[in-house]
Amino acid sequence: MRTIGLIGGMSWESTSLYYQLINRAVAAKLxxxxxxxxxxxxxxFHDIEALQRLDRWEEAGAQLAAIAQTLERGGADFIVLCxxxxxxxxxxxxRAVRIPLLHIADPTAEAILGAGLRSVGLxxxxxxxEKGFYRERLESRGLRVHVPDEADREIIHxxxxxxxxxxxxxxxxxxxxxxxxxxxxxxGAESIIFGCTEIGMLVxxxxxxxxxxxxxxxxxxxxxxxxxx
Numbered sequence: 395m396r397t398i399g400l401i402g403g404m405s406w407e408s409t410s411l412y413y414q415l416i417n418r419a420v421a422a423k424l425x426x427x428x429x430x431x432x433x434x435x436x437x438x439f440h441d442i443e444a445l446q447r448l449d450r451w452e453e454a455g456a457q458l459a460a461i462a463q464t465l466e467r468g469g470a471d472f473i474v475l476c477x478x479x480x481x482x483x484x485x486x487x488x489r490a491v492r493i494p495l496l497h498i499a500d501p502t503a504e505a506i507l508g509a510g511l512r513s514v515g516l517x518x519x520x521x522x523x524e525k526g527f528y529r530e531r532l533e534s535r536g537l538r539v540h541v542p543d544e545a546d547r548e549i550i551h552x553x554x555x556x557x558x559x560x561x562x563x564x565x566x567x568x569x570x571x572x573x574x575x576x577x578x579x580x581x582g583a584e585s586i587i588f589g590c591t592e593i594g595m596l597v598x599x600x601x602x603x604x605x606x607x608x609x610x611x612x613x614x615x616x617x618x619x620x621x622x623x
Contacts (some may be wrong), residue, residue: 395432396418396621399470401461403587404477408591412614414474419618423445430621433468435461446479446521449469455483459490464467466491472565474617478609479519482527486572499528502587502609505537509605511585512539515578517571518589520551528589531562540583546574550590558592568596 398416402409413434420430437457445454459478462473473495475481475534481498488495506514517537522528523541532539542550553567575586575597586602588594591610598622 395424396623397431397469398431398472398617398621399462399465399468399473400432400434400476400617401437401458401465401473401480402434402476404442404480405592406439407436407559407561408610409436411591411594411610412474415611415614416621417619420622423618423622424581426544428528430618431581433465434471435465435591437461442480444554451482452486454480455486458483459486462487462491462495463496466493467474472496472617472620474500474526474613475499476613477591478528479521482525484527495504495618496617497531498609498613499531501612502589502607503532503537504531505607505612505620506585506587507535509585511605512536512581513584514607515540515581515583515586516573516589516602517542517550517574517586519554520547522589523550532587538582540578540581542574542578546577550574553596554590554592558590563596568601572601579604602620603620 398459417429421428439566442454472493478498484495484497514537529539549570557564557567585605585607588606594608596609
């Protein structure tokens with residue numbers, strides 16, 4: 395079995411889901427008392443969020459690249475960055491290590507295309523929705539990406555940082571997300587990407603009239619499959 399190097403803590407709420415999902419998938423595949431071989435480096439998200447807010451992505455990338463090197467030295471066979479937003483610095487990480495990075499957008503795109511869908515609505519932090527690093531990777535696979543309007547992007551972002559990252563789940567926010575999902579469907583989205591690893595804490599398939607794709611689940615299952623392959 396290969397060893398997974400997890401870079402987590404962004405937030406720890408979703409990183410705990412990664413750990414559960416990966417281990418359950420490995421146990422289901424191998425049976426018995428099997429569990430995943432993992433190394434986890436969990437950051438202090440307070441520091442990373444400050445760099446995001448100040449648009450200091452190069453500095454954040456250098457920090458995560460150094461962490462990836464630590465995991466590589468510790469014996470990790472590949473890296474899993476347990477967050478969508480920080481894939482904005484994926485190139486900095488891949489340049490810093492010899493082992494591969496399992497990019498979160500790739501298993502997501504594969505699942506959507508495998509379902510025969512081409513048009514997706516993207517929910518995530520405002521960085522994920524507005525910057526090109528994520529949308530362009532999906533578009534390079536042939537997907538058409540819809541994002542909410544500016545006011546709705548602000549709502550989605552606020553709920554992630556002020557509520558979900560703190561473990562708070564409010565029904566009023568769920569209703570807002572449902573409304574935004576429906577607006578994306580009305581605009582032509584055939585499916586919805588939960589493009590932040592905390593969104594699945596708030597909404598799920600029952601909250602959408604079109605198929606949903608939870609990046610946390612898809613990324614974790616892809617990591618487990620790569621570990622036992």
